[in-house]
Amino acid sequence: MKEDELTFEKLPLAVAHLIKEVNELKLLIESDKKATPQERKPIGIDKASKLILKSRSTIYEYARKGLIPCYKTGRRLYFYEDELIAWINNGKRKTHAELLDEIHKEINYGKNRFSRR
Structure with a gap:
């Protein structure tokens, strides 16, 4: 109308x-x-290694050190695809400019907070 x-x-x-x-x-x-509610199905180490392009031994090492999101039942490791993709996305390295900016903020924070009056 x-x-x-x-x-x-x-x-x-x-x-x-x-x-x-x-x-x-x-x-x-x-x-x-x-x-919306999709059932998340766990994947095994073979599919996880193909997804993140790492060898099985590297994945076992990451899991032992707690560097990768995984679940252990008995002697088997299980993963969720969405968690592995998020893990990859969070692994972005900072650029040189970002690191310098972070250092300058840390230095200035200390000066402002504890400066003599």
Whole structure:
């Protein structure tokens, strides 16, 4: 319905139109809620090694040191794809400029906090 067409006589039609639109929105929201919870399935070390492009022995070493997100049941290691991808993304190295900026902030923080008055 267009805004310029709305009159007092057409008010029931406008309300009916709005009710229809609200019901459609409710259906969309409910269908989205049902589709959202995806079951996470654990993957084994072979798939994990292919995903992060590391050898099995390297993955075992990372798991032993607690460097990689993993779960252990008995003698087997399990991983979740989304956690491994997040782990890769968090491993970004800082640039030279970022490191210098961080050092300057640390130095200035100490000067401002403990300066003599």
